[in-house]
Amino acid sequence: MSAQNPEQDLPEPRRAEPLDIERGDEVERTAPRSISAADRVRESILTGHFAPGARINEVHLSRALGVSRTPTRAALHALAAEGLVDYAHNRGFTVREFPLQAVLDAYQIRAALEGLACRLAAERGLADEQRAAMEQALRDGDDILRHETLNEDDLVAYRAMNVMFHDAILAAAQSRMLMEAVRLTLNMPGSTHRHIVSFKHDDVRRRHDDHHRLYQLIATGEGWRAEVLMREHVIGLAKQTV
Amino acid sequence: MSAQNPEQDLPEPRRAEPLDIERGDEVERTAPRSISAADRVRESILTGHFAPGARINEVHLSRALGVSRTPTRAALHALAAEGLVDYAHNRGFTVREFPLQAVLDAYQIRAALEGLACRLAAERGLADEQRAAMEQALRDGDDILRHETLNEDDLVAYRAMNVMFHDAILAAAQSRMLMEAVRLTLNMPGSTHRHIVSFKHDDVRRRHDDHHRLYQLIATGEGWRAEVLMREHVIGLAKQTV
DNA sequence: TTCAGCCAAACTGTATTCAGTTCGATTGAC
DNA sequence: GTCAATCGAACTGAATACAGTTTGGCTGAA
Known part of the structure; x- marks a missing residue:
């Protein structure tokens, strides 16, 4: 039954x-x-x-x-x-079935789309709200990384921080269609912000360092560099997932 | 009423x-x-x-x-x-309303996605079916461009050829999600394969020349160059639309 | 004249009912 | 024992009926 x-x-x-x-x-x-x-x-x-x-x-x-x-x-x-x-x-x-290859492809698509989002955000500028969200996310990540070892609570906080950061960039891109396209790549089992990528201290630090650099690049209007870095950042997630 | x-x-x-x-x-x-x-x-x-x-x-x-x-x-x-x-x-x-900015953004998104499709197609290789479709599209385009001036029939044939070429690349990328994402960018008034971009002889020739180069790059597995060129190709469409 | 409140028509949201198709089990022939 | 045809239960597709919400106009008072 x-x-x-x-x-x-x-x-x-x-x-x-x-x-x-x-x-x-x-x-x-x-x-x-x-x-x-x-x-x-x-x-x-x-x-x-x-x-x-x-x-x-x-x-x-x-x-x-x-x-x-x-x-x-x-x-x-x-x-x-x-x-x-x-x-x-x-x-x-x-x-719907999502074979491993489809999940990996989703990361490629998401990398292209979020890369574009970074470029658009850099070109169009950060509204106060998004700037605040990104800075908050950066602070939260810094706090988490002060711990020598990362526990379950840190994991929960890290995920929330990560979603806040990426959502802020998408919002700054000011394109509803871009949001919808990204949602396509997140709405699958195994390829969600919520899902687990490596949570080793070094990997987390490297990813959070990316966030700091992304924020700087977007804030200073260096759209192309932000795009390239975000692509690399998301592809790196796929590598740490498999 | x-x-x-x-x-x-x-x-x-x-x-x-x-x-x-x-x-x-x-x-x-x-x-x-x-x-x-x-x-x-x-x-x-x-x-x-x-x-x-x-x-x-x-x-x-x-x-x-x-x-x-x-x-x-x-x-x-x-x-x-x-x-x-x-x-x-x-x-x-x-x-739904699609303001001009949304239409332009759609081209950016499509450029990123079809660029990715080119890279994947180059990495994964062309099946006989897609190779045949692309070669047919190239021949059709060549035939159309032999005309000194382009008339209504040429326009219809050109659109069909263009759809065949782009669809073949998407098929070669072998990612259903990528197809769905691209469809998002096409399903809007004013941003369709079917819609009119510049039909001046010089513009058509330049776009068709892109197709020839894209085919070569994909066939020889030069994924990165194909990606960059396709991005430029699609962005060019936006420029010729406005 | 203006505006708040009310009322009825129109419209959307959901449940129920009926019709048509699919799919598996059973039966019979080979 | 195997396979094909058949029958029926179960399921999906569509129509209809009913309930709840919205909306525009009307009334009457300020």
């Missing part, structure tokens, strides 16, 4: 942010069920809860999600366009 | 390929309505039939498509994930 219906125990709809709290003058609206459903299924796929290549049964899934088939199908269609599931007419949805 | 319901006259479901014809041993299945609907709406948006920013009424649209709201909504959700329409809860779908 549980082997045939892995949909049965999905992650609870973790309230990403404490809703129902007024923010400014506006009350946060409740998300539609199809969005919530997509988020939960995406999470399940990214965490490897669904086996690659497995067929997704709409009835079982909608039962597990506690909604009808309509929003469930909407969610699956959205995930299909995101590239996480495949769709075939009259045969429904299957979990 | 027609101003409020631009959905009323949609392009007919142009049978992309003469269906119901056996191909090999298998009969081509009829496409589901949601796919057909998505194709028609995508075409309408790309050809500028829907005004950017306009709200899309599900009832009117499904009536124009001749199907119920269910497949219509599925199609719109898919287009939303493709980036052609925006979605807001309880407010439905709107046609």
